[in-house]
Amino acid sequence: MLHDSLGRRFHYLRLSITELCNFRCNYCLPDGNPCDTPKDNLSKDEIRTLVATFAKLGTSKVRITGGEPALRKDLPDIIEICKNTPGIKKVALTTNGFSLKRQIHDFKQAGLDALNVSADSLDPRMFAAITGKDTLEDIMQGIDMALGCGIQTVKLNTVMLKQFNLADMQQFFTFIKDTPVTWRFIELMQTGNNQQFFNQNHVAGDSLKNNLLAQGWQRVIAPKHAGPAQEFSHADYAGRIGLIMPYSKDFCQTCNRLRVSSQGKLHLCLFADQGLDIRHHLSANDIQGASTAISQLVAGKTAGHNLQQGFTGATQQLAMLGG
Template identity: 70%
Template sequence: MLEDTFGRRFHYLRLSITEWCNFRCNYCLPEGNACDTPKDNLSLREVETLVAAFARLGTSKIRITGGEPTLRKDLSDIIAICKGTPGIQTVAMTTNGFNLKDHIGEFRRAGLDAVNVSADSLDPRMFSAITGQDKLQTILEGVELALRSGVSSVKLNTVLLRQYNHRELASFFDFLRDRRVSWRFIELMQTGDNQTFFEQNHVAGEPIKQHLLESGWEQVIRDKRAGPAQEFRHNDYAGTVGLIMPYSKDFCKTCNRLRVSSRGKLHLCLFAEEGLDIRASLTAGDVDATCQVVERLVAGKIAGHGLAQGFTGATRQLAMLGG
């Protein structure tokens, strides 16, 4: 089992398969992808080596991210590689949802267990203002199909933005009354290129947590392979609420995940100072060597991310690693 010097064990890998995204979310890629966005993504063979190594090291959950992962035509093959690797119990994906309606059946047959869909507003005009795309209805239809497809978990992700969707919380909660989804509310994080936007739009999650507890919501105990959200449930709601609060006290104490970029760099933290290149062993198809280099590098993981001090590391924007 992968373990760092602080006793944290890593059951969960977030694997980015592309930095490209077709949305222009104002908190991530307001101008779209730059012309110098890397194109040399990991090949299927390299993905196979990577997943085999992490499974050998105790990883049981893989989340496929982007950019937007469904832009890769071989996504179903990647899902199947992950699902077919001994030791991998859960294969999840985070997507902007534009392709979900047409392809959720294909992804499910390949082995997809869970899906997170970005949904930053339930108002079509606000959704378009945030994402640069008029796709809300198509995305919600894809969510409904995902719920009927047999995937074990459907989650919706909303980045809270003071000047945009902060007033929609009641609408989000109403959506949960009769749908078995988890709605994740994520604090906006400062990255290398969004300082002014961050200062204007950051919304702290702690007051929302207090409101939930005062309104009869109960906090749920996290599974060891769960992500960073604090989750809450209520007897009057079919769905649940999750809060991801990276600026909260001890957020990094329960870290259980590592990240690998679409170019084969290991990121010990979303806001690490740099990615650590492990691609040579992946290209060689050498599982043993990949295990050895990952174990050595994980030993250097530091205690926390430093976001509260304004440190954003090498993360220019969230599409680099899918958050």
């Protein structure tokens, strides 16, 4: 099992397969992808070697991210590669949902277990204002199809934005009253290019947590392969609430995940100084070499991300690594 000097064990890989995204979310890519966005993404063979290496090191869960991973036409093949790797028990996908109506059955057939969909508002006009796309109805239909075709876990992600969707929070609670999904609220994170937007729109997750507890929501114990969200349930609701609060105390204490970029760089943290290149091992199908390199690099993982001090590392925008 991969572990660092602090004793944290890592059994969750977040794999970005492209930095390209077709949305223009105001908190991430308000102007769209820059001209220098890399396009030399990991090949399917390189991904096969990477996932086999992580499985050998004890990884049991792979989440496929972007950018927008569905912009790759071979996404179903990549899901299948991950699912068919011995040792991988769960394959998840994070997407903006633009292709769900067309592709969710392909994803399911390929072996997808869990789905996270970005949905920053349930009001079509506000959704368009945040994302630059008037596609909310199609996305919600795709989510219904995912629930209908037997995807084990469906979650929706909302970045909390003071000037945009904070006033409409009750819409999300109304939705999960009868719908068995987890709606997750994510603290806006400061990146290299959004400081002014961050200052105007950041909402502390602790305030929402305190309101949940006051209204009778109960904390749910997360399984070992879960991500950083704190989940809450309520007897009167079919769905759950999740909170991702990177600015909260001890957020990094239970870190269990590592990231690999679409360019084959290992990121020990979303906000690390730089990615660590392991692609030459992947291109050579060198599982042993990749395993040794990853183990040595992970041993040097630092205790925390230092976001509270305004440190953003190499992350210019979240599409670089999928959050």
